[in-house]
Amino acid sequence: MKISKKIINETKDYILVGTFSLIIDFLVYYLLSFHLSPSISKKVSFLTGTTWSYFMNKKITFKSEGKLIPQLGLFILVYILSFSINFISHDFLIKYINNYVPFLVSTFLSIFINYIGQKFIVFKKK
Numbered sequence: 001m002k003i004s005k006k007i008i009n010e011t012k013d014y015i016l017v018g019t020f021s022l023i024i025d026f027l028v029y030y031l032l033s034f035h036l037s038p039s040i041s042k043k044v045s046f047l048t049g050t051t052w053s054y055f056m057n058k059k060i061t062f063k064s065e066g067k068l069i070p071q072l073g074l075f076i077l078v079y080i081l082s083f084s085i086n087f088i089s090h091d092f093l094i095k096y097i098n099n100y101v102p103f104l105v106s107t108f109l110s111i112f113i114n115y116i117g118q119k120f121i122v123f124k125k126k
Helices: 005-032 038-061 068-094 101-122
Strands: none
Touching: 005 038, 005 101, 038 068, 038 101, 068 101
């Protein structure tokens, strides 16, 4: 099975955007955790990384020229699901693991959900 160049480039772009989103997410989480609970810090950091991710994935990864409002609505629905799984898994794991493992696990669950949702729902080609 041969993978198309488009899929390879799209995956590379998604990983690049995702890496920067993760860095933004982690930095906000880290900085807020000095002043706020881990749970609140994770929620705010997730939303910050998500906002950046939307605009970069729309422009760079999926090169979407679709209308902002319908795509943004679908994006918000995908991210509500992702956000819910992110903070539920984080808050569950933080009870048992006292380091950055809960952050990493919840983040990678979100990455998977977000990619599938963006590729096949939000920015799908018609």
